[in-house]
Amino acid sequence: MISLSPQSTFVGRQRELDMLQTQLEQTMAGQGSVIIVAGEAGIGKTSLIQAFAAQAEQRGTAVLWGACFEGEWRPPYNPWVEALDDYLRTFQPEHLRQYLGPETMPLARLLPQLRLPDALPMLALSQNEERFRLYDALTRLLLHLARRQPLALILDDLHWADPDSLGALRYVARSLSRSQVLLIGIYRDPEIGLDDRHPLSDTLALLRREAGYQQLTLRGFSYPEVADYLAQSAHEALPQALVQTIHTETGGNPFFVREVFRYLLEEDKIARRAGRWTTDFSMAELGIPPGVRQVLARRLSHLSDETNTLLRFAAAFTGGFNFQILQSLTGWSDETLLNSLDEALQAGLIHPLQERPPRYDFVHTLVRHTLYEGLNPDRRARLHRRIAEALLKNQTDHSAELAYQYHASADLPGAEAGLPFCLAAAAQAQATYAPAQAVTYLRMAYDLARPDSAQRADILCRLAVAEADALLLANAAQTVNMALAALDDTDHAIEFLTVAAQALKAGGANPAMWQPLVERGLALVGQRRDIGWARLMLLLDRVEPLSSQTVYVSRWLGYNPQAIAIARASGDEADYAQTLDPLDWRSREETEAVLALARRWQRPTAILRALDVVARDLIFRHGDIPLAVERLRELLAAGERYGSIPAQAEALTQLAVCQAILGNFGEAQQTLQQAQEMAARLGALHRLRALAGIAIESILAEYLEGDWPRLAQEAARFATDPRTGQGPLGLIALNFATRNYSRAGNITEAHRFLTALTAVLEQADPTMYLYNGGVDRGATAVWELGATEFAGVYRRLALDLLAAGFQGAPLCTNALTVARMATLLGNRNEAELYFAHARSATEVEGQRPLRAITDFDEALALSRAGSTNSTQIETLLDEALAQFRALGMAGWEQRALALKEQLPAPSKTSQDYPDSLTAREVEVLRLIAEGRTNREIAAHLVISRPTVERHIANIYNKIGARNRAEATAYALNHSLV
Numbered sequence: 001m002i003s004l005s006p007q008s009t010f011v012g013r014q015r016e017l018d019m020l021q022t023q024l025e026q027t028m029a030g031q032g033s034v035i036i037v038a039g040e041a042g043i044g045k046t047s048l049i050q051a052f053a054a055q056a057e058q059r060g061t062a063v064l065w066g067a068c069f070e071g072e073w074r075p076p077y078n079p080w081v082e083a084l085d086d087y088l089r090t091f092q093p094e095h096l097r098q099y100l101g102p103e104t105m106p107l108a109r110l111l112p113q114l115r116l117p118d119a120l121p122m123l124a125l126s127q128n129e130e131r132f133r134l135y136d137a138l139t140r141l142l143l144h145l146a147r148r149q150p151l152a153l154i155l156d157d158l159h160w161a162d163p164d165s166l167g168a169l170r171y172v173a174r175s176l177s178r179s180q181v182l183l184i185g186i187y188r189d190p191e192i193g194l195d196d197r198h199p200l201s202d203t204l205a206l207l208r209r210e211a212g213y214q215q216l217t218l219r220g221f222s223y224p225e226v227a228d229y230l231a232q233s234a235h236e237a238l239p240q241a242l243v244q245t246i247h248t249e250t251g252g253n254p255f256f257v258r259e260v261f262r263y264l265l266e267e268d269k270i271a272r273r274a275g276r277w278t279t280d281f282s283m284a285e286l287g288i289p290p291g292v293r294q295v296l297a298r299r300l301s302h303l304s305d306e307t308n309t310l311l312r313f314a315a316a317f318t319g320g321f322n323f324q325i326l327q328s329l330t331g332w333s334d335e336t337l338l339n340s341l342d343e344a345l346q347a348g349l350i351h352p353l354q355e356r357p358p359r360y361d362f363v364h365t366l367v368r369h370t371l372y373e374g375l376n377p378d379r380r381a382r383l384h385r386r387i388a389e390a391l392l393k394n395q396t397d398h399s400a401e402l403a404y405q406y407h408a409s410a411d412l413p414g415a416e417a418g419l420p421f422c423l424a425a426a427a428q429a430q431a432t433y434a435p436a437q438a439v440t441y442l443r444m445a446y447d448l449a450r451p452d453s454a455q456r457a458d459i460l461c462r463l464a465v466a467e468a469d470a471l472l473l474a475n476a477a478q479t480v481n482m483a484l485a486a487l488d489d490t491d492h493a494i495e496f497l498t499v500a501a502q503a504l505k506a507g508g509a510n511p512a513m514w515q516p517l518v519e520r521g522l523a524l525v526g527q528r529r530d531i532g533w534a535r536l537m538l539l540l541d542r543v544e545p546l547s548s549q550t551v552y553v554s555r556w557l558g559y560n561p562q563a564i565a566i567a568r569a570s571g572d573e574a575d576y577a578q579t580l581d582p583l584d585w586r587s588r589e590e591t592e593a594v595l596a597l598a599r600r601w602q603r604p605t606a607i608l609r610a611l612d613v614v615a616r617d618l619i620f621r622h623g624d625i626p627l628a629v630e631r632l633r634e635l636l637a638a639g640e641r642y643g644s645i646p647a648q649a650e651a652l653t654q655l656a657v658c659q660a661i662l663g664n665f666g667e668a669q670q671t672l673q674q675a676q677e678m679a680a681r682l683g684a685l686h687r688l689r690a691l692a693g694i695a696i697e698s699i700l701a702e703y704l705e706g707d708w709p710r711l712a713q714e715a716a717r718f719a720t721d722p723r724t725g726q727g728p729l730g731l732i733a734l735n736f737a738t739r740n741y742s743r744a745g746n747i748t749e750a751h752r753f754l755t756a757l758t759a760v761l762e763q764a765d766p767t768m769y770l771y772n773g774g775v776d777r778g779a780t781a782v783w784e785l786g787a788t789e790f791a792g793v794y795r796r797l798a799l800d801l802l803a804a805g806f807q808g809a810p811l812c813t814n815a816l817t818v819a820r821m822a823t824l825l826g827n828r829n830e831a832e833l834y835f836a837h838a839r840s841a842t843e844v845e846g847q848r849p850l851r852a853i854t855d856f857d858e859a860l861a862l863s864r865a866g867s868t869n870s871t872q873i874e875t876l877l878d879e880a881l882a883q884f885r886a887l888g889m890a891g892w893e894q895r896a897l898a899l900k901e902q903l904p905a906p907s908k909t910s911q912d913y914p915d916s917l918t919a920r921e922v923e924v925l926r927l928i929a930e931g932r933t934n935r936e937i938a939a940h941l942v943i944s945r946p947t948v949e950r951h952i953a954n955i956y957n958k959i960g961a962r963n964r965a966e967a968t969a970y971a972l973n974h975s976l977v
Contacts, residue, residue, distance in 0.1 A: 010051050011232060012225040013044070016216055020052045023214065024061065024182055028150045032176035034211060036204065038189040039218035041366055042255025042292065045186045048218065049154055056152045061182075062087060062145075067156040068165065070365060071318030073404035073425070073441075076434035077165050079155045080138060081110050087145075088113055099144040106130075106137040106643060109432045114141075123604045125644055127435065127469045128506060131164075133643035134433040135171035142172065143179050150180040158187040158200055163436035163470065164429075166203040173211040174680045189217070210680065220252025229254060230261060238277045242270065242286075249288045255364055256292045262348065263288075263295050266302050296370040303343060306332075310340040311349065315371035316383045316408075319401070320353055320361040328390035384408035388418065399424040400441070407444040419448045419455070426462070435470035442466055457486035461496045468503030476504060477513045490524055494532050497521035501539050511726060515540070529562065531570045537563035538578045543728055546763050551734050551756045552725030555768055556583040577606035582616040583728050585767035591617040595631070604642040611635040612650055619654060620770060623807045625845055629658045649678040653696055660700050661810050663848035663887045668700065694718070698736045701743075702811055703849050705891040712740035716753065731770050734760065735777040742781035754781050758793055766797075766804045775801060776809035779817040783857075788824045795821035813841045816854055823861040831861055836942040843944035852883035856896050863899060870903050875919040877903075882918065914974050915958045922976055924951045928964055929971040 023033055039045050053063040066083030068074065075081065088096060088111065100114060105122055108115035125133060145151060155161070155169065169185065176183060187200060207213055221229060226247040231237045250256035264270045269286055270279045279286070289295045300308060313329050314321045327337055341360070344350045349367050353359045362368045375383065388405035391398065399421040406418020422445035429437035442463040449456045460483035467476035480500050487493045497517045504514040518539050525533045543554035559579060567575040580594060591614055598610035615635055618628035632655040639647030652675035659668035679693070694714045697706060718724050718733035738757045741750035757778045764771055779794040781787070798817035801808075808814045819834035835858040842851040859876035867873060877900050884893040913922055920941075927937045934952070938945045952967075961967040971977045 010047055011228040012221055013048050013051070013218075016048055016218065017052060017055070019214070019216060020049075020184075021055065024052075024056055024059070024150075024152065027152075027180055027182040028059070028061070030178060030180055032146075032179040032181040032183070034173045034176065034183045034185070034207065034213035035216055036207075036213050037184060037186045037216045037218065040253065041188050042253045042364060043218045043220065044254040045188075045218055046156060047254070049156075049184060049186060053152060053154065061150040061152050063152045063154065065154045065156065068158060068160040068162075069319045070157075070160050070368075071404060073318075073400040074160075074162050074437065075400060076162075076429050076432040076437050077110055077168060079158075079161065079165055080168055083153060083155070084111060084141070085113075099141065099148070103640075103643065104137045104141045104144075106134045106433070107141060110134075123642055125604055125642060126506065127433075127503070129605070129644050129646060131167070131433045131435070132171075132645040135168050136643065136645050138168055139172050139175045142181055143175065146180040150182070152182045152184065154184045154186070156186045158185045159198070161200065162434070162440075163199045164434040166199055167436075170203060170207055170210065173207055173213070175677065176211070185213075220250070221247070221254060221257070222252060223247045226250075226252055226257055229257060233258065233261065234272075234277060236272075236275075236277060238270075239279070242277075242279060245286065245288070249290075250292075253292070255366070256295070258348075259292055259295045259299065260288055263299050266299060292366055293370045296367055297374070299347070300349075300371070303347060304340070306336060307340040307343045307347075310337070311344060311371050312375060313383065313387075314350070314360070314362070315368045315375070316380070316387055316405075318368075318404075320355075320359045322357060322359045324357075324394055325387070325390050328393055329386055381409045381411055385412050385414075399428065403441055403444050407447060410447055415448050416450055416453075419445055422448060423459075426466070430466070435466050436472075438466040439463065439470050439472060439475075457483060457488075460486055461500075464496075464500050465503045468500065468507050468509070471507050473504060473507055473509040473513060476500070476507075477509075480517060484520070491532070494521050494524050494536075497524070498532065498535050498539070501536070505539060511541075529566065531566060531575065534563040534566040534571065535575065535578075538567060538575075541727060543726070545725055546760050547730075547756060548722075548725055551719045551730065551737075551753070551760075552722050553719075553730035553734055553760050554725050554728055555764060556581075556728035558584055573601045573603040573606040577601075577603075577609040580609060580613045582613050582620075583769040585769075586617055586621065588622055591622065604638075604644065607638055608635065608642065608644055608647040611638060612647065615651070615654060619658065619810055620773065621806075623810070623813075623845065625658050625661050625810070625847065629655065629662075632658065645678060649675060652678055657696055657699050657810065660703055661849070662846055663703075665704060665888055672696070672700065695732055695736055698740055699811060703887075703889055703892075708740055708744035709746070712737060712744045712746065712749070715740055716749070719753070719756075728769065731760065731764075731768070731774055735770065735774045738781050739777040742784045747785065750781055750785060751787070754778060754785075754787065754790065758790060761797060762793065766801050766806065770809075772801055772806050772814070773809040773811075775814070775817060776812040779821060780812060783820040783824070786824065791821040791824040795825065807841055812850065813838045813854075815841055816850075816857065819861070820857060823864065826865075828865055831858075835861070839942065840944060843947055848883060849887060849889060852880045852887070852889070853892065855880040855883075856892065856899075859896075860899060863902065871919060873903060874900065875923070878918040879920050913976075917955065917958060921951055921955050921958075924948065925955055925967060925971050926977050928952070928955075929968040929977045 020035065023035055027033065037045050037049060053065070057063055064083040064087045066079035066081070068079050093113075096113070097116070100116060104114060105116070124130070142151065142153065155165075158166070158169075161169075169183075173183060223244065227237065227240075227243045230243060230246070246257055246260050250260055261270075264279075264286065269281050270277060272278075289298060300311070303311075310326065310330065313326060323337065323341075327334070330337060332340075341350075345352075348363060350360050351363050353361055372380070384405045388402055388409065391402055391405065402421040403418055403425045406415055406421065409415060422441045426438045426441035426445065429435070429441060442459060446456065446459045446463060449459060460479055464476050464479040464483050467473075467479055480497075483496060483500075484493060487496065497520055501514040501517040501521070504517070518536050521536045522533065525536065537560045540560075542557035542559065544557055545552075545554050547553045559581070564579040567579050576597070586594070594610050594617075595614045598607050598614065601607050601610065611631060611634055615628055615631040618624045618631060632651045636648055636651035636655065639645075639651055652671055656668045656672035656675055659665075659671055694711060698711050698715070700706070701708065701711065715733050715737040719730060719737045724730045724733060734753065734757050738750065738753040741753055744750075757774060761771065761774050761778065764774075766772070775794060775797045778790070779798065782790045782794055795818055798814040798821065801814045802818070806814060808816070815834045815837035819831045819838055822828075822831035822834060835854065838854045839851065842848075842854055855876045859873045859880065862869065862873050862876075877896050881893060881896045881900075883889075884896060913919070917925070923941065924937060927940060932940065934945050934948045938948045941948075955967060956962065959967065959970045961970055
């Protein structure tokens with residue numbers, strides 16, 4: 001018996017199998033990865049992965065397989081649903097529950113078996129956040145399941161994947177590096193290689209940058225592999241000349257090889273005689289058709305008329321077909337239809353799918369294409385209409401397929417009957433967070449609606465918003481214009497313009513796309529000042545350029561005050577939340593009022609926005625880092641509760657900064673890693689991965705060192721980009737470009753950006769967002785560069801901030817800035833006073849790194865001023881060194897040691913004191929011996945009481961004392977008093 005099934009014949013590909021096995025071993029060791037397999041149609045991509053999957057299963061790996069299918073209609077996230085559905089069916093319900101939780105609940109809309117009976121309903125988020133929530137649920141479920149058993153997740157035919165499924169692929173891929181999941185994608189290379197606009201082209205480019213993947217490109221079989229392949233199929237070697245001819249004609253494409261062999265058999269051009277294969281024809285007389293489609297066409301001509309008719313009907317289905325629908329289409333008896341199915345199966349043109357009830361599909365899409373393209377357009381349209389009617393007759397509950405079949409027969413009368421199915425399919429797609437699928441069905445609906453139908457305007461409105469949600473921004477802008485032309489109700493037009501502008505803005509569209517929509521809406525509103533007007537006004541980012549030449553910085557002017565008042569008085573929670581922006585100035589009392597709102601509100605998007613505003617106020621305006629940590633943990637918990645990935649990423653990122661400021665560097669680095677993993681899921685262009693990411697990395701480098709030249713260049717790139725000036729974040733870029741260049745030792749660039757920053761700060765108001773950070777970063781650069789020409793300006797700016805109630809920025813107190821600038825200006829008394837203020841402020845806020853830096857800077861200031869009090873300098877350096885070492889601030893420790901080496905040898909160094917007591921500890925011990933209280937010691941040394949208590953604890957530990965009396969006796973015995 002001849003075996004011509006692709007599943008039963010597998011040869012060659014050893015190099016590829018070895019590579020796949022290597023990746024599987026790494027995955028089983030906890031290093032998951034992504035492999036992308038590419039090649040032309042029929043080259044054996046699926047056969048290779050099927051062979052690998054069998055080996056993987058033998059090694060205890062679970063194989064999840066999902067496939068995309070051709071055509072405009074596809075169930076939302078079909079390959080993911082197919083892969084998971086089959087696997088989850090292997091679980092008993094009680095066993096499956098251990099892998100589920102609130103974070104996996106969004107998947108229940110796609111996979112009902114994941115629904116927990118006692119689960120609370122999920123609260124709505126924005127469209128983008130809903131999509132992220134679904135992607136995260138998918139990722140978490142896979143990671144949970146992989147802890148039970150390594151997974152090989154295979155997504156076949158990605159060239160037909162919808163954009164939503166590809167978005168899920170990007171998201172999941174970013175989280176696999178430390179998992180036991182091997183993700184394998186398969187696609188047909190020529191399908192996308194000729195068109196850079198294909199969604200998969202963009203996905204692969206982004207995937208390479210964001211997660212990386214191994215590319216495995218298959219080529220045709222060599223001559224020996226073709227010989228082996230045919231020998232396995234025919235159970236005996238074929239004549240060499242015949243094998244060579246087939247190899248030459250097919251280029252070694254396995255599917256083409258198989259079809260040519262079948263063709264030659266059916267044409268009786270080769271035969272098995274006397275136990276071997278032979279032919280009576282010369283190689284030139286074999287007449288092998290030039291292409292696989294011609295081979296298939298000739299093979300089809302050998303089938304019965306009934307079977308050809310059956311296959312032509314089946315070719316109009318892109319996701320498989322079943323007996324019942326085929327019988328409705330043909331009207332044949334069971335026996336006739338079964339005979340035709342048997343003939344097609346025996347010819348190797350179709351195969352049964354592993355489904356219940358039974359379904360069939362073509363063994364390769366090339367077979368379907370050959371049949372379908374043989375139909376003229378009129379026949380195709382009528383065939384699709386018959387299929388639609390058959391589906392309705394059988395009461396098939398599949399709106400998406402009905403939508404496709406009616407749309408494919410749109411030129412025939414009565415096509416508008418498919419309109420409800422298009423709208424139902426669009427609604428289903430939106431309910432499962434698949435906006436790109438919704439776009440497909442709404443476009444079908446528009447095509448099917450009568451030109452004079454009033455429904456067309458509503459379809460266009462829905463389509464424009466869906467296109468914006470799917471990030472098809474240019475298409476959305478065009479559809480908006482079409483919708484406006486179709487709308488005849490002013491209020492409806494205003495509402496639509498608001499929603500469309502919101503969707504475009506949230507999708508990251510250029511302001512040139514959405515601002516004209518706001519302006520058109522405002523023109524329609526006219527002189528009315530109602531909630532509709534307020535919602536439009538709150539979309540406008542009001543900024544004023546401060547610098548637009550070498551650097552680009554704009555000032556946030558805030559939302560229109562009247563719009564804010566109307567939204568807060570007449571709108572809902574979402575409207576009120578929209579009036580809150582982290583860039584706005586708020587007093588401490590106003591920040592507390594926002595927190596009270598967050599705890600009273602019910603809508604998740606409003607709660608998350610309010611908590612974000614509160615946390616950033618506390619960090620960047622009020623300088624209350626310990627309280628900011630509490631609010632950030634509250635934001636993180638809310639983000640987890642509602643499934644908001646952006647909120648969790650924001651909370652973790654800012655929490656890492658706060659932990660670093662407080663000196664908890666181990667926690668900070670761990671939290672930052674979590675934050676980066678979370679932010680990576682949001683895409684490369686998200687704020688937390690772009691400018692904010694650079695700023696946060698720079699903040700951590702301030703304490704733990706970093707790649708200063710790179711950080712300087714990246715910040716400078718933003719600061720000098722004209723597009724940065726369109727928003728309010730230019731000052732952040734300029735702040736860090738200035739500081740980072742000074743730390744990088746690039747004096748020329750540091751001076752250039754310092755000059756630009758100083759000019760901006762002198763124009764701005766102290767309440768401008770991150771103005772205090774600009775004063776800090778600029779003044780720190782002045783201090784390090786010794787740029788005395790700027791010292792007077794920054795002294796004045798810092799004093800103005802103190803007068804306005806600003807204690808400082810996260811990395812520096814304004815008192816420390818005044819002290820540094822006073823030192824550069826030669827005012828030692830003022831410097832001493834403000835160093836004391838800075839020390840006290842950092843003590844109160846628990847900012848241990850900045851407290852140590854303050855001691856170091858005062859020692860440096862005294863040294864620069866030529867102070868002869870080396871004991872005081874050494875005491876300050878000892879204090880700083882003790883903290884730098886305790887905190888692991890190696891770079892700062894080296895600076896302190898270098899300064900200490902420059903000091904003249906004092907008459908009595910800290911090394912001379914008994915039991916390794918430092919100079920500061922000796923001072924405290926002497927005051928204890930004098931009978932001073934902790935409060936009196938703190939006042940005398942200008943330090944806080946907690947610092948005094950810490951010193952006393954260290955002293956007792958070193959000298960073995962248990963109380964003040966024993967400490968006094970020790971001081972007397974060692975002649976320290």
